[in-house]
Amino acid sequence: MKVLLYLEAENYLRKSGIGRAIKHQERALKHVGQDYTTNPKDDYDLVHINTYGFKSWQLMRTAQKNGKKVIMHGHSTEEDFRDSFIFSNQIAPLFRHYLCHFYRKADAIITPTAYSKSLIENYGIKTPIYPVSNGIELSHYGPNPDKEKAFRDYFGIEEGQKVVMCAGLYFIRKGIDDFVKVAEKMPDVRFIWFGETNKLVIPHKVRRIVQKEHPSNVTFAGYIKGDVFEGAMSGSDAFFFPSREETEGIVVLESLASRQHTVLRDIPVYKGWIDDNSADLASDVDGFVEALNRVLSGESNKTEEGYEVAQSRSFDKVAHQLVEVYERVMEI
Structure with missing residues (x-):
């Protein structure tokens, strides 16, 4: 065959x-x-x-x-x-x-x-x-000092600075609006969004968010792959994916495979394979802020349980x- x-x-x-x-x-x-x-x-x-x-x-x-x-x-x-x-x-x-x-x-x-x-x-x-x-190709992800240094150098991240990342197209469905609202409530944390969409085909509201209506602690990095992206997956302090609808979410698998702290919107697609044991789930901006604070303070650590989910896929x-x-x- x-x-x-x-x-x-x-x-x-x-x-x-x-x-x-x-x-x-x-x-x-x-x-x-x-x-x-x-x-x-x-x-x-x-x-x-x-x-x-x-x-x-x-x-x-x-x-x-x-x-x-x-x-x-x-x-x-x-x-x-x-x-x-x-x-x-x-x-x-x-x-x-x-x-x-x-x-x-x-x-x-x-x-x-x-x-x-x-x-x-x-x-x-x-x-x-x-x-x-x-x-998911497990061997491509996980802690790697060289890739993590490439990530920090690329974005000029200072020693000790907390960083939260996301990856996705510039869609409301992906939760780009809530990503910015959460960043506004956490001004001491650096938020980086990987990925992009041609601005001619996205609504005006989203273009405004990307171009000017976001706080100074938010960076829209565009489409980046390779060492910088893979270094971000393991070298950030959390992966925050507020998507409202997915058929699976490859970037979620990448986060779990990287043994990264993963904060997700609690939506039906995760039922049966991701739960509160393997990721921090929330449903609104305040819930996301609370979940991220738990992760950044060290109160929540579900990385090994998340990695087991990645192994299953x-x-x-x-x-x-x-x-x-x-x-x-x-x-x-």
Whole structure:
């Protein structure tokens, strides 16, 4: 069996969760020696499609016409499309209708969590759906003095200064507004947001937050990867992710894998795999401030329990789950 991993518009999506997810799929399949390609012109038996554009639809139809199996990856839902781009809330119902064309036509759907599976099922989709985590490469994360120094040097962090980081697109859904409100209540702490979105496609309110309406202790660092980002994951004092909706959250896995103190919004996607034993959960600005103060004072330390969660979703485990789904679909 040879698998085609497909990502349409890779240059545009490479900074997004979907762009990172397909890289995770490649690494996972390498772990178990599964034969795969990313070139649609190659021969293959099954295509694992990660995007929803016109070329993805064409590929699906052509593959099935030629007797090949098609798996759609359920990265996207109506719920996580809302509160993102300009007019996203107005067109969200249409977006769901559009997604359902792909989900209904596929031979199977892979989605990261039981929560995202339940959302797709609630759309009336009868296609078989398999929850498989995006996975995490444990060896890439964790304490590393050289990477942590690269992080501190890049941002000019002074000795003893407390630093809270986040990573995500410039979306209200990601909680960028609450991130700034929390920073306002903690002026002695440095807050750094990694990630970016083209400012032309985000609402004016979000552009104002990023460009000028944030306190001096907040830094919007843009898209940074490699040693600086990985050093931030382990070298910060906390990872604070106030996202209101996720299908899983790769950056959450990265934080847990880094043995970082993790503060999250208490939302349904984490049910069954992250709880108060492995992260500090809160629901509003005051709750986030309280949780971060517990972490920064040393009162709360759940890093080892969080790391165990990351271990349960490591690439070696995820790869076997992916291949099992591929084999099951090939037998249909």
